[in-house]
Amino acid sequence: MTQTTQAVVVGGGQAGLAAGYHLRRLGVDFVILDAQIQAGGAWQHAWDSLHLFSPAAYSSLPGRLMPIQTGETYPDARHVVGYLTDYERCYNLPVHRPVRVEGVHRDGRLLCVETNAGTWRAEAVVSATGTWWRPFVPAVPGxxxxxxxxxxxxxxxxxxxxxxxxxxxxxxxxxxxxxxxxxxxxxxxxxxxxxxxxxLADDIDGRALFDAATARRRALDEGRPDTGGVASLGxxxxxxxxxxxxxxxxxxxxxxxxxxxxxxxxxxxxxxxxxxxxxxCTGSRPALSHLAPMGLRGPRGHIATVGTRSVEEPRLHLLGYGDWTGPASATLIGVGRPAREAAREISALVSARTGLRHFGSSHVAPSLNALRPAVTHAP
Known part of the structure; x- marks a missing residue:
């Protein structure tokens, strides 16, 4: 089975959902392919006591605030899973699961996304698979x-x-x-x-970390001295x-x-x-094996990007892997801005090829009703 769409998002966690929100807002036809059985991304596999670093108000995806968790200043992982599940349902995002992407390769003017459930051909691909699925353990003797x-x-x-x-x-x-x-x-x-x-100082939470990461990215983009970002704080x-x-x-x-x-x-x-x-507890690496057919990875395993866009393959965007794909883009609060920029670039690409009416960096969406929540309650 082969299907054609304008964009494919690989991964249905927080980064994939943020990309889906902005693609929907810009009227791009897309699908989200998620290997998980249910919504919630990596959060559904976290340890029992894990909590966010920030209050709910500063831990939201674009368009919908995370509700406060009763009795908790910092929401726990189960609350985040509930929020992501509700977010996906409210915006009726086209998530297909469980679908495992096995490879992405070039197919003329399109990119071909091969999965265990068929093939999708698209103008653009957003890779949003995160790092949870590729744990790193050092080679310690013995x-x-x-x-x-x-x-x-x-x-x-x-x-x-x-x-x-x-x-x-x-x-x-x-x-x-x-x-x-x-x-x-x-x-x-x-x-x-x-x-x-x-x-870090006891009064520093995820919001302050996001601000530090953003300030560092801005300084580097403007040619000013490196502020050190989050690493300078602890x-x-x-x-x-x-x-x-x-x-x-x-x-x-x-x-x-x-x-x-x-x-x-x-x-x-x-x-x-x-x-x-x-x-x-030695960290993880970007889960990018599905992109191997395109041969884009550099010596350190990263794919060179400008913003979220691959330098060597401009139809590919990488989202949510860390600061190299947007300041604090591996966090709930931080992924919204790079997701918006990626969606705008994809919208412009699609518009140029299809002749859709184009204004600035985005075209008029067919209907904004698709962005109005289907339900109004939250977990």
Whole structure:
């Protein structure tokens, strides 16, 4: 089965939905292909205690505010899943699931999107698959010898699974700190970081991080000195559970061990720490294997972009992978602006090829009724 449309969005998480909102607003014919069984993107697979860094009012996708979660200043992952599910339904976004995209390649003037459910041919493609699906674990000597349990952030769920065990958490970012704080009360915890942990000031949340990322991008675009962005502020947002464990003196980091052995880890001075489990909170990489047929990836694995648009393939946009595809574009609040710019460029491309009436960077949408929510309640 082969279908033709003007644009295909690969991924139905927050970035894909934001792209869909703006494409719909500009009257572009499109589909969203999502490999997940249900709405919610990666949020539906997060650990039980995960919360946003920002209040609901500063964690919204374009067009629809996230409702406040009763009893919570910072909404939890389940609340985000409910919000994304409602967002998709309210705007009647054309999401097809579960559809796994196996490859995108050039097909003359169109791009061909091959999936396990058929083929779509389109004028443009937005890749919005995120990073959750490609966890990274460093090649530490002896890792394959360890007889205990090893897992990555993406597999962690609850401290109940490790109660009474000796657990080593590796990683000095937000996920490492949050999971360490989650485990510190019920396990014999060792938290390991590559360098001493850098906590942001307690009053800094996701909104301030978005502002810092945006200011850095603006400075670089205008040729001014690099402000350092979020990295200049620190590595760890002091959300309440992390702050509580830190202030109680329970969240202390050890330097990185030098190797792993069957029963645990070995430190630089030769001492050993036995362990039942090692949790690697060591980040993820962009999930871009579906774009491999186009041969666009550079030496570091990134695809060169101007804004969200691929330099070598202007019919392709990348959205939501981090600052290289828009300031804070991997966040709920940050993805809206680059999604809008990507949609405008796609609209202009489609307009130039179809002769649709064009004004500035967008054409008149056939009907704005499609953007009016079908329902008005929120989770």
């Amino acid at each position: 890792r394959s010898d360890f007889r205990g349990r090893q897992l990555h952030t993406v597999e962690y769920r609850s401290p109940r699974d490790f109660a009474g065990q000796r657990v080593i958490v590796v990683g000095g970012g937000n996920s490492g700190a949050q999971i360490a704080a989650d485990l510190v009360y019920d396990t014999e915890l060792t938290w390991v970081t590559q360098r001493p942990p850098r906590f 590595d760890i947002v002091a959300v309440p559970p992390v702050r509580d464990a830190r202030d109680a003196g329970l969240l202390k980091a050890s330097p990185m061990f030098v190797r792993i052995e069957r029963e645990g880890v070995v430190w630089a001075d030769g001492t050993r720490t036995p362990a039942d489990a090692v949790i690697w």
